[in-house]
Amino acid sequence: MAETKYTYYSGCSLEGTAIEYNISVKLILKTLGVSLQEPEDWSCCGSTPAHTLGHVFAAALAARNLEIAEKMGLGTLITPCPACLSALKKAHVRMTKDPAFKKEVNALLDKPYQGGVTPKSVLQIIYEDVGLEAVAKKVTLALTDLKVAPYYGCILNRPPEIAQFDDPENPIAMDKIMTAVGVEVCDFAFKTECCGAAFGVPKRNMVNKLTYKILNMALEAGANCIVVACPLCQQNLDLRQAQVNATMRSSFNIPVLYFSQIIGLAYGYSPKELGIDKHAVNADRVISSRIPVEELAEKKKEKAKKIKAKEEEGA
Amino acid sequence: MEIINTINLTKDIDWEFIDQVRKESGQDTALCYQCGNCTAGCPYTEFFDYPVNQIMRLLQTGQKKMILNSRAIWLCATCEGCTTRCPCEIDVAHIMDILRIIARRENYVSEKDVKKFYDSFLASMKHHGRVFEMEVLLGYNLRSGHFLTDADLGPKVLGKGKLHFLPTRIKGKDQVARIFEKFYEKEKNRG
Numbered sequence A: 001m002a003e004t005k006y007t008y009y010s011g012c013s014l015e016g017t018a019i020e021y022n023i024s025v026k027l028i029l030k031t032l033g034v035s036l037q038e039p040e041d042w043s044c045c046g047s048t049p050a051h052t053l054g055h056v057f058a059a060a061l062a063a064r065n066l067e068i069a070e071k072m073g074l075g076t077l078i079t080p081c082p083a084c085l086s087a088l089k090k091a092h093v094r095m096t097k098d099p100a101f102k103k104e105v106n107a108l109l110d111k112p113y114q115g116g117v118t119p120k121s122v123l124q125i126i127y128e129d130v131g132l133e134a135v136a137k138k139v140t141l142a143l144t145d146l147k148v149a150p151y152y153g154c155i156l157n158r159p160p161e162i163a164q165f166d167d168p169e170n171p172i173a174m175d176k177i178m179t180a181v182g183v184e185v186c187d188f189a190f191k192t193e194c195c196g197a198a199f200g201v202p203k204r205n206m207v208n209k210l211t212y213k214i215l216n217m218a219l220e221a222g223a224n225c226i227v228v229a230c231p232l233c234q235q236n237l238d239l240r241q242a243q244v245n246a247t248m249r250s251s252f253n254i255p256v257l258y259f260s261q262i263i264g265l266a267y268g269y270s271p272k273e274l275g276i277d278k279h280a281v282n283a284d285r286v287i288s289s290r291i292p293v294e295e296l297a298e299k300k301k302e303k304a305k306k307i308k309a310k311e312e313e314g315a
Numbered sequence B: 001m002e003i004i005n006t007i008n009l010t011k012d013i014d015w016e017f018i019d020q021v022r023k024e025s026g027q028d029t030a031l032c033y034q035c036g037n038c039t040a041g042c043p044y045t046e047f048f049d050y051p052v053n054q055i056m057r058l059l060q061t062g063q064k065k066m067i068l069n070s071r072a073i074w075l076c077a078t079c080e081g082c083t084t085r086c087p088c089e090i091d092v093a094h095i096m097d098i099l100r101i102i103a104r105r106e107n108y109v110s111e112k113d114v115k116k117f118y119d120s121f122l123a124s125m126k127h128h129g130r131v132f133e134m135e136v137l138l139g140y141n142l143r144s145g146h147f148l149t150d151a152d153l154g155p156k157v158l159g160k161g162k163l164h165f166l167p168t169r170i171k172g173k174d175q176v177a178r179i180f181e182k183f184y185e186k187e188k189n190r191g
């Protein structure tokens, strides 16, 4: 592994409605030997609302945090939230590419940001820096009932010039990580469709319609669980699932877990430790059967033996 | 005979507006050749009054009022699908963003609830330095008069230790508030 210590920016959602994302990310990164340091006195990245006012303004809100991170001297800043990532990275990329923009942004700040931080997603460093092999090594339990639809959401990999990671149309990082921890992954056509983003409050019907399509596609793909990397996606798909059922006359009951929670389950943490009990849709039926990986390997061997014996009998 | 809504695009061309959007977005809007890729992939097409490729066309022909009055610019979620897929490499999502910014500046707000939600979010951020979700929701409900928005979600999150009743106030909240003030000051001087 190249680096083991990162600046960690959790963002506002992860202090509130997405607290379980924060908890589970911290647990698994600790298991993987990654240590985190939070920027002192960080502030909100600005998210979507800020760039309806102005881009210099939005970049300044993000860059206040980049400046704090810059002083910490760790180089890479990681965040679990795609909206924070997008805000921080857009600010960073535009400021480093365009000196006039940088000047305008810094004019709004008490302390200027010089461009010395590389923002990445937690997913990216797990995939690239920790690596699939190391991720797989820590697995102790097999999740035999789980079939996940990997849902990346809209901005984690888009636009490619900003994301600079994975494929914008068919991302695979989460698929591969799930496979590495032994979880069955379904082919999911709506990996990057939009869930309705921040419109949940002011435009609830619209969001319900969009999430309906995603939930429906996940079932059609044969999944019994959706795995996500974004607090807004999680909220729209899980917390609002009952609303979807009411508006669209559907009867979805599909749990929506963060990828970090699933990794944590495979590493032997309890659902409670990973905050899975904090979701609206109960996940028990798809995660309760966990068996030690050795036992699973033993079972598989037995099965193979039996098949072989049968074949020989037949021959 | 079917009646088709037609727009006379040669009428009222606002050249200044075309120029302004080009400058503020840094994008060459003339490059768009109406392939429709952006619209085909836009998850919000069914909710837009003008699909995003039509916004691009209206922009090329300087139809300022029609664009700034559109619901589309407020319902765009900046999902970046159009930007990712435009064969001319136009940053379409960025243009939508600029149009929304201009609309806000010039007081064209076709989707008042969306703006009120954003305002409630920004107010919370300015106040505490971080966003306090409970306050954003309550602030929105008060601003919009939709007092019961998401009241059904309450039981689902309360009791799970997710929603705090007190905000986290950061030490540097004044620094954050200053970003707002300096920005407003700059906007005022824009003339």
Ligand code: SF4
Pocket (backbone or CB within 6 Å): B031, B032, B033, B034, B035, B036, B037, B038, B039, B052, B053, B056, B085, B086, B087, B088, B089, B090, B092
């Ligand atoms: S994808 Fe690009 S070129 Fe095609 S219609 Fe949209 S903006 Fe125009």
Ligand code: SF4
Pocket (backbone or CB within 6 Å): B038, B041, B042, B043, B044, B045, B052, B075, B076, B077, B078, B079, B080, B081, B082, B083, B092, B093, B096
């Ligand atoms: S960024 Fe906006 S216009 Fe473009 S595809 Fe997404 S919602 Fe549609």
